[in-house]
Amino acid sequence: MNLFSFFKKTDKVGADSAIDSNQLVQDTEASSDNKEVTTKLSLHPEWNVPLEQQYVFSFLANELEPLKPNQLSLAAINIEEDKRNGAWYVKAFFRSSIPNNIELGEIGLIIVDKDGKRLASKEFDFKELGTLPPESARPWVFKFEKEYLETKEMPEDGWTIAFNLIALRGHQLELDESWKKQLPQEQQELLAKVVKELPKLGRKEVNFTGLQARVRDDNSLMVSIFIRNGNDQAINLEQLPLEIIDANGKLVAKGSFKMNPALTVQGNSTKPWTFIFPAKTVNAEGADLSRWTAKVVQ
Template sequence: MLPFFKKNDGEKPKLEGAESAVSSEDILSEEVMEASDETDVETELSLHPAWTLTKEDIYSFQFLNNECPPLKPNQLSLSGINIIQDGDDYRVTAFVRNSLEKAISLGDTTLVLLNENDKVLGRRVFQLAELGEIPARSSRPWNFYFTKKDLLSTNIPAEGWKLAFLLETPVPEKHTLDLEDSWEKALSSANKKQLKKIVEDLGAPKEGEVNFIGLQAKVATEGELQITLLIRNGSKKEVQLEELPLVVEDAAGDIVASGGFKLDNLKVKGNTTKPWTFIFPKEQVTKATPDFSRWKAYPPNK
């Protein structure tokens, strides 16, 4: 097991990460108790009963807990302690802090690792029931492990980072267009308006269904096949695509190309459609003169 702290002679431990606090209502999905007249809440150190620590580690956690800023009533917070690399993975140690007047237990929760500019470096669903019951007005240290597949960047700072709760994004009532930032910047106002009209005319997919509709297909001069699909999410939950195998058929029903794509965790928000372009290299194109008067693309065996 990795040590909790890097031992530097003569140096006191310090909080290497920042604080991230949210209303307990956003996480617990229940009404909170009426707040007391206090404006600030100090949290006491609470160690998990199964943890066996040295006196030195207990002192360090106690010292760092005292360094944490006070919370407002009815908040949950993550206060970063340190990050230690273990091969390709990272162990993030942080205080889980509870300013409520009652003990709480948490379930499966999505946490994100952010840099000092709030850029997402990693994301993972954690089983926070393992934390046990967190007493009222307390701070419990815990280890959160981000594996290589959870990380979106290998540039993990030693200080200034933040561990945060990922709050659910409100799902739009009407099925809408969702553009990636790069598309938002690249497309003209006329192109955006046209895409919005296409999405509106198509209507929403069936509830809970994710499907693909071809928007544009062309063979480049180098022999590459470029297709643009509308990825339509009929679920209320965000869909995250890491890898996507695709087969393309033309109007004759012939397979034009097939291959797999790594998407770097492409996210499609609930009840939205996102356009995305896929490029098949020449060696994956199996028909020289496809008929794209009608065509479709789909995951194989679907």
């Protein structure tokens, strides 16, 4: 693995982004010592590092600030752009202040500028980094291909590479305050269970899943829908054109709903919402609503 050419004597260690280790690592031994931890340089065991390059790594590692006990961290160094394809090569130290070895799997990372604006996001397989020894720091290069970048401009000083905490927490149920007030705690827990059992969303996928449908006495149709956001950033819905299709493929209702204010669904979350189709937009005669689909009209 030849990453050595990316690290130079002129590099400087930049901003550090640290989290509590229990957000990523379960059942690990935690240190009860409150003293700050100075991490030691750890090179991948499969690397055959030239002596001069070892000096570069050692120099950079010595610039790292101590961590608090039981933390995982990413310390930014530099970004180089591949002029051929626009990819970013992000140099950083992956650091641990916990007192035992760790090995991680798929982890989402983000790049943010000095003002907190997100510039890129991507999932990486941390198994490639190998086992990280206790209280150590391992240099690595994270490649963000152009498709994962959310800006055309390279960041200035003060940028950070960080763990994507929204992606880490797992997909969650998001209830509007009005739903929280109306639903007993048992029903809220049941909805959360249903959300967890739904098929996993794709990256950046937004999905509309039917929850409940009922034709009312005035022949209007009331439907409750799960709005599922697979992005790790919030989405805002201002206008939603919907069709309701029954179990036999019959168009039961069609209408467009204007959200004022916009309906926000937080990143990596599912929010249930209720829509009422006026009777004049509903054709429920002979409809089979034992199963139905909500379709967003393009």
